[in-house]
Amino acid sequence: MxxxxxxxxxxxxxxxxxxxxxxxxxxxxxxxxxxxxxxxxxxxxxxxxxxxxxxxxxxxxxxxxxxxxxxxxxxxxxxxxxxxxxxxxxxxxxxxxxxxxxxxxxxxxxxxxxxxxxxxxxxxxxxxxYNYIQNPMVRQIEAILAAGSIGTVNHFRVEMDEDFMADPTTPFGWKSDAKSGYGALDDFGVHPVSLIHTLLGRIARVLGHQAMPYATRPVPGAPPRAVETHDIASVLCELDTGASGVIALSRSAWGRKGRIALQIFGDRGAIVFDQERFNELQLYAADGDPATRGFRTILAAPVHAPYDRFIPAPGHGLGFNDLKIIECHELLLRLAGRPSRTIGFDAGLSIERTIWAMHESAVRGTWTSVPE
The missing domain is CATH 3.40.50.720 (NAD(P)-binding Rossmann-like Domain)
Structure with missing residues (x-):
């Protein structure tokens, strides 16, 4: 076509x-x-x-x-x-x-x-x-894991925080309405789950908790309205591999603008990445002289495809909308029957089932298995 x-x-x-x-x-x-x-x-x-x-x-x-x-x-x-x-x-x-x-x-x-x-x-x-999985730095993390550079992964932590709901005087909007979903879990949590599924594998079981920092929100010209969604959520996770993990989510975290802080720990090193600085990642290798060990920073560069399609110089950085262009390209590759890095509705349903299990666990207060 x-x-x-x-x-x-x-x-x-x-x-x-x-x-x-x-x-x-x-x-x-x-x-x-x-x-x-x-x-x-x-x-x-x-x-x-x-x-x-x-x-x-x-x-x-x-x-x-x-x-x-x-x-x-x-x-x-x-x-x-x-x-x-x-x-x-x-x-x-x-x-x-x-x-x-x-x-x-x-x-x-x-x-x-x-x-x-x-x-x-x-x-x-x-x-x-799911544009965050398109980031050249996230692709590089996947390559580092595939190469075994940090060994066998045994633990991960992901924090996703923004502050657009931090102010208690922010008026009631559609994201505080139960029609929009659970709140931070499905509004935010789907992104960490997409990263975990892409990089580490399926989440098998979860123990969730949800919190509502403000019981009501003002409505201009009317009485305050009860908030119906949870702006904060925390989840303990276990992967199919047996690795453990923690996901922490907040739409009410003052000072956080677009944070997805990912830490992955293996038996031979660690990887640290933060979406607020998404043109870089930190890699720790537990080898060499202990006196000179430390995290080293890797900056996005043309060698990290498809960064090269946008900028010929390293360290200049991509932006949020560039990730959306990459995602659009991956969609068109899939449409042409070519290999693509996309999350289709089958894989998307797996993410939704994970979020559902997190909510069910929070309601019941018990560990809950994620449906396959």
Whole structure:
């Protein structure tokens, strides 16, 4: 296929990221079809028209079903609030479209299973928006682990923190509504789980805890509303390999802006990585003279593909939107039947089952096995 028509539903934070990725992917990589920005949908015709003009889409409107039915649309990007993912993705797949849906997959395990089933029946490509696994530094971590440079992994820790919910005066929004899911677990936790599944393997059982730092949120012109989701979660984990781990999540962590701090410990060394400094990683090798041992910093460079597609010089650094362009490219590789680094709806369901088990464990207060 020499050209692909794109439909975009939702134009907020991630919607703009998708639009930028679709605009840039051919120029950056060159080995994919040309992209036509065909149809954009938003909650009102006026907003849709405005965003279409800004992003470069040919048509726009408030009816997302019209976008899904558009014969010129080949791939649908879904970047709406979480509770709409299942209905939109299933409708797009039933219409014969390929789907690129943001995480989390859905707000319930049953909906995620329906999405997986729809993807299987349709035979279309359906992938989820896990851009952090695309980072050249994360790929390098995978290579370090595969080479056995830190030996057998026995423990990991992941902290994911931001502070957009840290202020108790922040008004009640859709992320505090139970319709959006569990809270930090599925809004944030899916990212650490995607990294763990990619780098270390499946999580087999969990012991979870969830916390609600603020019981209510203000509502302009109305009484405060009770918060229905948990902004903090902590989970003990055990992998299929027997390795242990800890995941700590907070949307209310003052001073943290985009932190995913990953530590991996083996019997011969350790790896440290932080998403707030995602163009570098630290590697510790327990060999050589003990007097000169220490973590050494590895900076992102053209040798860490696909960094070279963006910048010819080491140490200059990629950005968040560049990871989305890489993810877009991987989607197109999968569409062409080529090897790709993507999380499809089958693998995405495995992540959702892990998050479900974490929530169930927190509710029950007991270790819970993750369904396979």
């Amino acid at each position: 020499s050209r692909l028509g794109i439909g975009l539903i939702g134009t907020g934070y991630m919607g703009k990221c998708h639009a930028l990725a679709w605009t840039s992917v051919h120029a950056v990589f060159g080995d994919v079809p040309s992209i036509d920005l065909v149809h954009l949908s938003e909650v009102t015709d006026d907003l849709a028209r405005q965003r279409a003009g800004e992003f470069g889409f040919a048509r726009s409107g408030a009816d997302w079903r019209a976008l899904v039915a558009d014969p010129e649309v080949d791939i649908v990007s879904i970047t709406t609030p979480n509770q709409f993912h299942a209905e939109m993705a299933i409708a797009a797949l039933e219409a014969g479209k390929h789907v690129w849906c943001e995480k989390p997959m859905a707000t319930s395990l049953a909906d995620a299973e329906r999405m997986r089933d729809a993807a299987r029946i349709s035979g279309r490509v359906a992938v989820l928006g």
